[in-house]
Amino acid sequence: MEMKLCVFETLRLGVLCLLTCLGVAYATLSPSGVNYEVVALMAIKGDLKDPRNIMDNWDLSSVDPCSWRMVTCNLDRSVSALGLPSQNLSGTLSSAIGNLSNLQSITLQNNAIFGPIPDSIGKLQKLQTLDLSGNIFNGQLPSSLGDLNSLNFLRLNNNSLSGPVPQSLSQVEGLTLVDVSYNNLTGPLPKLSARTFRIIGNPLLCGQNSVNNCSNIYPEPLSFPPDGFTDQSSSNDKTRHLAVALGTSLSGIFVIILIVALLIWWRYRKNQQIFFDVNDQYDPEVCLGHLRRYTFKELRAATDHFNAKNILGRGGYGIVYKGTLNDGTIVAVKRLKDSNTFGGEIQFQTEVETISLAVHRNLLRLWGFCSTENERLLVYPFMPNGSVASRLKDNMEGRPVLDWTRRKNIALGTARGLLYLHEQCDPKIIHRDVKAANILLDEDFEAVVGDFGLAKLLDHRDSHVTTAIRGTVGHIAPEYLSTGQSSSKTDVFGFGILLLELITGQKALDFGRAANQKGVMLDWVKKLHQEGKLNLMVDKALNNDFDRVELQEMIQVALLCTQFNPSYRPKMSEVLRMLEGEGLVERWEASQKVETPRFRGLEGIPQRYSDYIEESSLVVEAMELSGPR
Template sequence: MLCNYIYFFPERHEELNLGNLKRFPFKELQVATNNFSSKYLIGKGGFGNVYKGYLSDGTLVAVKRLKDGNASGGEIQFQTEVEMISLAVHRNLLRLYGLCMTNSERLLVYPYMSNGSVATRLKGKPLAKPALDWGTRKRIAIGAARGLLYLHEQCDPKIIHRDVKAANILLDDYCEAVVGDFGLAKLLDHQDSHVTTAVRGTVGHIAPEYLSTGQSSEKTDVFGFGILLLELISGLRALEFGKSSNQKGAMLDWVKKIHQEKKLELIVDKDLKTNYDRIELEEMVQVALLCTQYLPSHRPKMSEVVRMLEGDGLAEKWEASQRAEATRSRGNNDFSSSERYSDLTDDSSLLVQAMELSGPR
């Protein structure tokens, strides 16, 4: 039975409107996951584990069980996810199916995504599934962009995801992109930015200004999306990049260098061989580089990103970006996103703050 639920948290004097969601008894989810068996475990994150589950009617679901469900941090995480997901309804966003709350447990129930996440298709991932073809990668990029566009420009108030990465882009039965894990999202409430004392996100995807100052905005997500595009193109994980003997620095440094040298074939996932469109490759790399510019004000909005990925307005945007870059260089005011980002990610004290706090479903 689907009902409207309103929960009160006396210690905070807050009201949480959970909307049109199904409430599950804890026992039902316990049975569904075989008492949260390790055999049913499909993902781990900083705030909890995710299990595959079978409901009594045979429905396959993903159950996120928060760590320390009655602790302050876990409860805040729970409230945030419920509020965010109940507000955001779009074909490219993960739908929240239901929830469970007890004195000691907080659980969220989602539809099960049969094809895992983009992260499961990247190199270096244990038991990786077969590589995606080029057309599917482009479709995933556009779908994820549309999901983020909805969060930024069509939700009221708007929502920042704050952890855009391959593990949080899920794939449905048809390999369509579904943006998941809103646990780190923050409502903007009609303000331009949000400042936090604790950086939340994943190293390799975090925008420079967020990593150094804790200031996030929609453009923080745009940066993460740009890195996601580079992961889709290369088949490599940004988090793992640089750990092999023939790779140095951040993924962004490497791509910018190869792009300048006009050797884009070196970027492409070797599993694709020559089965990709050279023009589409150049265009997707350009979109990624526009998204990962050092200054947030120079990055496009997600609505512009969607249009560019669909073939509208990229040439003009790229030419304008190159002219601006040349002007800054002549004025000795050149902001090099790759160098600055490498400088930040080389700072171990910042990396400790920005450890991966959410994981795949």
């Protein structure tokens, strides 16, 4: 009898275990078999007005939303990011957003969404980035924001929010940035762990006597106490009264400004050192936002002591290795060389800070980093299909040639990634080295823009940045070669050269050696285009299997992007529309009516790209940048 009871109990436990497993497997499905994430996304769509029909492929009958526009999924096919910035959306944000339990990023900035922020947003325990800035949200900030334990970046600026900043936010320890500026918020302010806390533009928080204080940005990874804020305000008031009482003394004011500037600089440098001076004694599980902090020993073991057989590519700043972590995850590890030099530290700092802020399906996502006294390493997801440049080379490993359809999709994906950097990311980012070697291909041959080592962050007030020339000869825009001045139009020029690389299958500078051609590829393509010999420039590996109409359109887009005068080049949003078949005819006809640009205003200026390279008086640092190949 006892034997029967034992067998029965074992069977009962087995059935319960099986039912539990089935429950987990179908946890995202409703009784009718519809994915809960699909239902939530459709509810969000239903409450929003979408004049651009950007969500027109969202379908309730779908079982997998991962192919929908503006929706990003993780490796488990769960929705991890919802990005609809600058899409002219209006309406309200549905509370169903709280059912997307795997969301890590919500970016809905620069729309016209109104109504309260749903309290259900506090259920998103994995959420790291929440950007609702530039909308018309009103009402009070939900106290449930304090339940977002993984939250790193919170942007709610430029809305119509009222009431206090929730005290519950002080419980979120991983905050890096909180921006609630330009609302109608009231006090008191909570003590936050954020390195940056922006509150300017809230009349009830920042009166006339404290407006300068409110414009301050607090960069230290410390708490922001309201009483300290008040003390600083009264201190500055006393300083101003004393200045009035003693009269205007230019020398005294200069000394005060100099001391304050030195103090801010010292605190900034101190924070930078605290942030980046990481050694093996740090806990590897401590995260900076969504970035994981790896130990050097962990990455050394993953790459088999940086074995040469695991090298994926070499660049001007380091070597990229293939690695396997303890949990079996395959990664690409970039080991920066000369990490103690100024250039290596700048490269490391720029990549960590910049890439962590830029999240898009067509941008390479930085997973983590390692920093010791002598080492700087970056960890990326492994791209199984390498770079576009490697796939355009001779078929050394028996891999199939990139067909025309994939090349066209690579152009579209790259354009979307650059569009995000230029027009949708805040702050704006200039890549400065767009080329086939820096465009990676994932398992589905989706284009992923990598190598942000030379990216420049732009303030909204800046239209260009003057700096030393860095990049790869053959891809550098003429105005950058001539003046060292870069802008988003510099990237547009590089994208035009990338299109020509996709069409010809050749490098921009080493082109035509096998065919005994002389000069850079751009000059050769222009000559063939003028002669109407488009077929001669197409990659022979395609075996004439390409769309003639699309070829002509892509060449026209490339030539529009590579015009010598940067003001004549289209923006990336216009480039993407032309690649999708909208507005190209009108833009091309207009370009043919414009006289050959002489934007330098001198007689006898170079009219060929090769002449700009030869006559450039600036030193060009030709280099391969960061990221897996």
